[in-house]
Amino acid sequence: MATTTLTADTIRQTIEENDIVLVDFWASWCGPCRSFAPVFEASSEQNPQIVHAKVDTEAEQQLAAELQITAIPTLMAFRDGVLVFNQAGALPGPALAKVVEGIQALDMDDVRAQIAAKQGASA
Template sequence: MATIDISADTFETTITGNDIVLVDFWAEWCGPCKRFGPIYEKSSEQHSDVVYAKLDTDANQQLSGQLGIEGIPTLMAFREGVMVFNQAGALPGPALEQVIDAVKKLDMDEVHAQVEKLQAEHGDHDHADHQH
């Protein structure tokens, strides 16, 4: 499967509508983004069960800001709607494969339990004094 271009309008539905979604945050002027592009594209052809999305940070500045994107390229991985990986910088091919393997091997029951626990904790009291 090839990569798909997404925008702020399609970001949420792409993530919630698919099991595993990788999002490459990039911009036209970014040299490392251009070098990462072919690696990302090649990987997309090897994993038909993963959605490879690309989001242009220049065209989607508000969403990029909300997600805390500070450097590009940034790669995020989502599984069952939960962000499970977030790293700035262009990954070499083998490192990208490691990320995909790790995401595929996640115990999502455990991940969802952790998310629910965090949400419950945040609902109970202020967490400013705790580090995560």
């Protein structure tokens, strides 16, 4: 599966309607973004069950600001609609593969329980 382009209008629905969504925040002028692009594309072909999406931070400046993207490339991963990974910097292929494996292995009931506990503690 090839990567898909997300916008402010499509990101929420994409995250909510898919089990796992990886989002690459990038810009055309960014060298590390260009070097990460083929790694991300290869991951999309190796993991067709996972949505691999890209957000052009130049075209979607408001969305990038809302998601507090301060460096690019930034990779965010969502599982069952929950943000489970957020890291700036270009990852090499083996590191991205480990991130994907880790996300697939998550016990989402445990993740939701941890989130609920944190929210209860901060309330």
